[in-house]
Amino acid sequence: MRSIRTMVDEILKQLSPQFNKMYAKVGRPSIPPEQLLRAQLLQMLYSVRSERLLMEEMDYNILFRWFVGLNLDDPVWDATVFTKNRDRLLEAEVAKEFLPRVVEQARGKGWTSDEHFTANGTLLEAWASVKSFQPKDQKSSPPPESEESHSEFSWREALESDARIKYRS
Numbered sequence: 001m002r003s004i005r006t007m008v009d010e011i012l013k014q015l016s017p018q019f020n021k022m023y024a025k026v027g028r029p030s031i032p033p034e035q036l037l038r039a040q041l042l043q044m045l046y047s048v049r050s051e052r053l054l055m056e057e058m059d060y061n062i063l064f065r066w067f068v069g070l071n072l073d074d075p076v077w078d079a080t081v082f083t084k085n086r087d088r089l090l091e092a093e094v095a096k097e098f099l100p101r102v103v104e105q106a107r108g109k110g111w112t113s114d115e116h117f118t119a120n121g122t123l124l125e126a127w128a129s130v131k132s133f134q135p136k137d138q139k140s141s142p143p144p145e146s147e148e149s150h151s152e153f154s155w156r157e158a159l160e161s162d163a164r165i166k167y168r169s
Contacts, residue, residue, distance in 0.1 A: 004045075005067055007109070008038060011101045018094040031077055031085045037098050038068045040086065051086070052079040 012034045019033045039054060042064055048054045058064045059076045070076070077085075089095045106112050 001063060001067060003109075004041075004106075005038075007105050008041065008102065011098065011105065012037065014101075015094055015097065018092075022089075022092055022094065031082060032069075033089050033094070035068050035070070036082070036086055036089050037095065039064075039082070041099075041102065042067055050079075051083045055079045055082060 016034075022033065039058070042048070043051075043054050046057075048057060055076050055078070058068065058070065062072070065072065065074075103112070
């Protein structure tokens with residue numbers, strides 16, 4: 001994350017003159033665009049589903065606060081305010097320049113790969129009925145009526161081998 005933050009800092013420094021043109025000197029202070037873009041990048045990198053969850057994560061995650069530029073005692077933004085500011089920023093051309101620059105620099109440093117695609121690898125544990133099992137070569141045939149079937153697959157053997165594996169480890 002330190003390397004990514006250093007890279008993002010360089011890009012935001014290049015875009016800083018455009019940020020200065022976007023925001024007025026009078027009126028209520030808004031969320032700094034640099035912090036908005038950093039927070040959006042975190043949301044993408046960590047697959048945070050919503051702005052509300054992102055704000056919750058920012059409230060207690062020191063890494064997120066550091067990356068965005070918030071001190072430990074700084075208040076976290078309201079999710080609605082964050083979303084409105086984000087929408088206004090995304091309408092500007094500067095936000096459309098940010099992510100392609102980040103991706104381009106990451107490619108230049110060898111941080112991306114064209115060989116594979118990584119997605120969330122969360123595993124869900126589930127149980128299926130013994131009767132619902134269908135071997136791949138017999139998709140249209142009905143499920144076996146008993147544990148002792150004449151097919152190549154024997155539930156008893158599978159359960160016994162599974163039990164042996166569990167007890168060995």
